[in-house]
Amino acid sequence: MGPHAxxxxxxxxGGKAKGRRAQRVKRVGVGPHxxxxxGHVPKCSEVMTAKPFCCEPGDSVTHAADxxxxxxxGSLPVVDSRDSGRLVGIVTDRDLVxxxxxxxxxxxxxxxxxxxxxxxxxxxxxxxxxxAVSLMAxxxxxRMPVVDGGGRLTGIIAQADVAxxxxxxxxxxxxxxxxxxxxxxxx
Numbered sequence: 138m139g140p141h142a143x144x145x146x147x148x149x150x151g152g153k154a155k156g157r158r159a160q161r162v163k164r165v166g167v168g169p170h171x172x173x174x175x176g177h178v179p180k181c182s183e184v185m186t187a188k189p190f191c192c193e194p195g196d197s198v199t200h201a202a203d204x205x206x207x208x209x210x211g212s213l214p215v216v217d218s219r220d221s222g223r224l225v226g227i228v229t230d231r232d233l234v235x236x237x238x239x240x241x242x243x244x245x246x247x248x249x250x251x252x253x254x255x256x257x258x259x260x261x262x263x264x265x266x267x268x269a270v271s272l273m274a275x276x277x278x279x280r281m282p283v284v285d286g287g288g289r290l291t292g293i294i295a296q297a298d299v300a301x302x303x304x305x306x307x308x309x310x311x312x313x314x315x316x317x318x319x320x321x322x323x324x
Contacts, residue, residue, distance in 0.1 A: 179265070180264065180265060181261065181263070181283050181292070181294060182263065182291075182292070184298050184302045184303065185262075185292030185293060186294070188292065189214055190208050192228070193217070194217070197245075197247065198233050198248065198249060198251065198252055201228055201233065201249050205230055211230050211280070212229040212280050212293075213249075214226075214282045215253045221289065223289055224282055224289070224290045226249075226253035226255045226257060227280070227282060232252045232254065233252050236251065237252050257278075258281065259281065260283055261284060261286070270299060273299075280294070281293065
């Protein structure tokens with residue numbers, strides 16, 4: 138990793154590379170009536186990938202793309218600095234293509250700030266995962282940063298995390314369907 142690569146922690150879910158599933162996946166019940174049927178409604182902290190890889194606004198887009206390739210991820214949370222860890226945005230592989238490459242911008246001079254989405258929707262560690270699911274469907278995004286009370290990045294919830302870490306029920310199916318619908322519409 139280069140001098141600006143920030144490993145806030147190890148990525149332990151998602152991806153196809155060997156060793157990426159180093160942690161046992163815990164399945165918990167979720168759904169609109171989980172609490173009524175005695176099921177546990179998980180918190181975001183129980184489903185998220187803790188301490189995800191991230192970058193800073195001043196990092197080059199080539200550095201961000203290389204981090205995505207190295208760690209087999211499709212997005213990187215953007216923090217104002219490695220020291221504070223305060224979330225200021227998120228950048229996806231699609232952002233790099235549509236906001237830099239497709240606009241014929243010089244890639245060598247482009248920074249993450251040029252491509253990132255500022256002030257993304259977030260959830261808190263102590264929110265019910267249903268809130269994250271609802272926001273992901275509403276915003277039609279596949280990843281939701283998780284922050285603490287001070288706005289510092291603590292994790293990320295990906296569509297795959299929801300699908301693999303909670304029992305499959307109608308809520309999980311609805312999320313996947315709602316998010317996938319936005320992808321299909323763009324094709």
